Amino acid sequence: MLIKVVCLLALIFSLPSFSHPVIYKEGTVVSSSNMKSYSDNQLMYSWSNRWASGLNHWRFTKDESNTDLAFLKTNYLLYRYNGEFSQGNIYVHGGFGVADSEIEKRQTNEAYMTGVEMDWETRTLYTSWKYYYFTSPKVTDISMTQARIGFSPYEAGFDQLQSWFMVQVMYMPDVEKEAIITPLLRFFYKNVLWEIGSSTRAEWMLNIMVHY
Amino acid sequence: MKKIIMLSLCLLSPTLYAKEITVKVNGMVCSMCAQGIQKKFSKISEVKDIKVDLDTKVVSIVTKDDKDLKDSKIKEIITEAGYNVATIERK
Numbered sequence: 067m068l069i070k071v072v073c074l075l076a077l078i079f080s081l082p083s084f085s086h087p088v089i090y091k092e093g094t095v096v097s098s099s100n101m102k103s104y105s106d107n108q109l110m111y112s113w114s115n116r117w118a119s120g121l122n123h124w125r126f127t128k129d130e131s132n133t134d135l136a137f138l139k140t141n142y143l144l145y146r147y148n149g150e151f152s153q154g155n156i157y158v159h160g161g162f163g164v165a166d167s168e169i170e171k172r173q174t175n176e177a178y179m180t181g182v183e184m185d186w187e188t189r190t191l192y193t194s195w196k197y198y199y200f201t202s203p204k205v206t207d208i209s210m211t212q213a214r215i216g217f218s219p220y221e222a223g224f225d226q227l228q229s230w231f232m233v234q235v236m237y238m239p240d241v242e243k244e245a246i247i248t249p250l251l252r253f254f255y256k257n258v259l260w261e262i263g264s265s266t267r268a269e270w271m272l273n274i275m276v277h278y
Numbered sequence: 279m280k281k282i283i284m285l286s287l288c289l290l291s292p293t294l295y296a297k298e299i300t301v302k303v304n305g306m307v308c309s310m311c312a313q314g315i316q317k318k319f320s321k322i323s324e325v326k327d328i329k330v331d332l333d334t335k336v337v338s339i340v341t342k343d344d345k346d347l348k349d350s351k352i353k354e355i356i357t358e359a360g361y362n363v364a365t366i367e368r369k
Contacts, residue, residue, distance in 0.1 A: 090314025091358035115360045148305025148362040150335065189307050189332065224309045224316075224330045254310040277313060 087141035087157045087183060088118040089277055095120075097275035101265070103127050103242055104210075108139075116143040122161060122179075124200065126208055126241045131169045133206050135177050137161035147186075154186040165202030177202035192216040192230060208240045216252065227255045234263065234271075296326055297346055299339040302364040303356055306335050314359040322347065322355070335364075 089095055089112045099106040103126065110120035122139040125132055139161035147154040158181070165177035183196035193215050200208040216232030230252035237245040248271050250263025257278070263271040306312050312330050315337055319328040324345040329338040337356070341347055353363045 115358050153305040153307050224332050257313050
């Protein structure tokens with residue numbers, strides 16, 4: 067019951083993903099997000115405050131078999147709300163590349179991805195939600211919904227360590243039948259962000275992101 | 279003659295010293311994301327010092343002696359960093 071409530075709350079209030087898909091003009095983001103059932107690695111360059119392009123690799127693991135997807139990806143900031151005490155964002159994503167799957171029999175083919183992502187945050191509250199869809203003819207179709215809700219116990223200054231308590235709910239019906247619920251700790255200091263968590267099934271999560 | 283020299287010094291003096299510019303910024307809630315503001319202003323040749331205060335939502339810019347920074351340039355940099363300028367004040 068508790069799990070269902072947490073899951074429902076996170077999906078309702080949800081929002082963020084790992085972090086902002088588009089950062090300041092001419093900024094570069096390197097990120098890696100890892101769990102047992104998936105990994106997401108990105109190198110993105112923001113060529114304006116609305117557009118970012120780069121490389122994105124995903125690996126989904128089902129029954130010890132991997133599906134790898136590599137994309138040339140573009141993120142677009144569709145809408146941003148800059149309030150005095152909060153910020154909200156809506157992003158859309160698109161990419162094309164190649165997929166390689168060893169599930170059933172080994173197959174490789176062209177691949178496409180699309181997605182939408184929303185977040186809203188203050189200095190002590192954070193919510194986000196995102197949906198991604200990956201497809202490769204005759205190889206794979208994977209949809210992924212991720213939601214997060216979190217809070218920080220204090221307002222950190224510009225040059226201080228910021229700490230967050232969060233819960234992530236990820237649902238990938240093509241990879242895992244049940245949603246993966248992961249309480250996690252987020253920290254960031256200056257231009258480096260890292261997260262560590264463990265799902266309710268005792269699967270570790272380790273994420274890191276650096277802005278240059 | 280002394281009066282002319284004194285008057286000239288008074289007229290010229292504002293351009294001989296550094297200026298402190300206070301910019302109120304909306305949307306500045308995340309220190310990691312706001313690093314871009316500091317990074318961008320630090321690269322501007324006219325800027326001597328830059329401080330970001332998340333509590334007051336203020337970016338404080340000190341220019342080098344005899345240098346100034348136009349409001350349009352400040353707005354451009356803040357916008358490119360992903361934020362909105364609320365007010366700009368100069369001392």
